[in-house]
Amino acid sequence: MRPFHEQIRLVGATGGPTKQPVWVRWLGTAGFSLRADDHVVLFDPYLTRASLGRCLRGDLRSDAAVVTRHVGRADAVVVGHTHFDHVLDVPLVARTTRATVFGSTSAAVLCRADGVPPSQVVDVEGALRKGTFVTEVGPFRLEFFPSAHSRLLLGRVPVAGEIADCDAVPTTVTGYRCGAVFAVEVTVFGRTFFHLGSAELVEESVPKRSVDTLFFTVAGWTSSREIPERVVRHLSPRQVVLGHWDDFFRPLAEPVHALPALSLPRLRDRFHAAAPSVSVGTLPFLEEVPL
Numbered sequence: 001m002r003p004f005h006e007q008i009r010l011v012g013a014t015g016g017p018t019k020q021p022v023w024v025r026w027l028g029t030a031g032f033s034l035r036a037d038d039h040v041v042l043f044d045p046y047l048t049r050a051s052l053g054r055c056l057r058g059d060l061r062s063d064a065a066v067v068t069r070h071v072g073r074a075d076a077v078v079v080g081h082t083h084f085d086h087v088l089d090v091p092l093v094a095r096t097t098r099a100t101v102f103g104s105t106s107a108a109v110l111c112r113a114d115g116v117p118p119s120q121v122v123d124v125e126g127a128l129r130k131g132t133f134v135t136e137v138g139p140f141r142l143e144f145f146p147s148a149h150s151r152l153l154l155g156r157v158p159v160a161g162e163i164a165d166c167d168a169v170p171t172t173v174t175g176y177r178c179g180a181v182f183a184v185e186v187t188v189f190g191r192t193f194f195h196l197g198s199a200e201l202v203e204e205s206v207p208k209r210s211v212d213t214l215f216f217t218v219a220g221w222t223s224s225r226e227i228p229e230r231v232v233r234h235l236s237p238r239q240v241v242l243g244h245w246d247d248f249f250r251p252l253a254e255p256v257h258a259l260p261a262l263s264l265p266r267l268r269d270r271f272h273a274a275a276p277s278v279s280v281g282t283l284p285f286l287e288e289v290p291l
């Protein structure tokens with residue numbers, strides 16, 4: 001039997017492109033690429049997918065060959081938080097594409113330490129202290145909201161804290177501290193996408209809305225109370241694209257494998273019970289599709 005994540009592919013069920021297509025590519029983990037009018041925005045691109053052995057040895061480094069093979073143009077890179085499986089490749093992507101990085105103070109510190117020109121780095125956390133943060137990248141409008149990380153490690157956020165001192169770029173999992181967490185709304189060509197890079201939502205910081213496509217992080221969902229129901233109530237998504245359910249210790253070259261502990265069938269059932277009309281599913285790995 002085909003694996004569940006293939007049975008619930010959204011492609012073909014979305015109605016395909018309208019007049020001006022927005023092309024979406026799932027990069028594995030919480031990584032997504034959105035392309036419209038030849039402008040590209042990346043979310044949490046993590047392509048290196050270091051093996052478990054390398055993570056345990058503290059030998060984390062971007063794989064330049066893999067990253068350049070899979071990332072061509074990028075105009076902006078959004079960092080939802082600074083765990084290694086979200087940010088490791090961001091400095092390399094920024095240096096090679098000259099994209100602007102939008103992220104927390106931790107993300108900014110990391111990028112500058114890793115050779116990204118300061119003019120390419122926007123500290124959204126600092127900006128949000130003064131109010132809202134909205135920016136435009138080509139046809140994209142991006143709005144950032146303070147968010148939270150799921151408490152997936154015995155009720156706690158794993159590797160919490162800030163990347164504060166970055167004289168040397170971290171090579172250990174624990175060096176990549178979480179930093180501030182953001183939820184990001186993207187509006188382009190009359191459609192709304194919403195990226196939740198961790199399975200948590202801070203309702204007080206996001207005015208209630210209706211989005212077309214929600215990129216939902218599966219990892220940690222069972223640790224966040226009623227998260228499918230809360231997300232449906234607050235964001236009213238038309239479709240939910242599931243991300244970060246894959247075993248990211250396997251390299252990009254291998255077929256994608258779901259982590260069984262993440263209970264994809266149960267999660268989909270919960271979304272459907274909360275909103276029977278919502279489409280919930282996955283995208284093909286690394287393949288650009290119109291949404």
Ligand SMILES: [Zn+2]
Nearest residue numbers: 081083149198
């Ligand atoms: Zn994380």
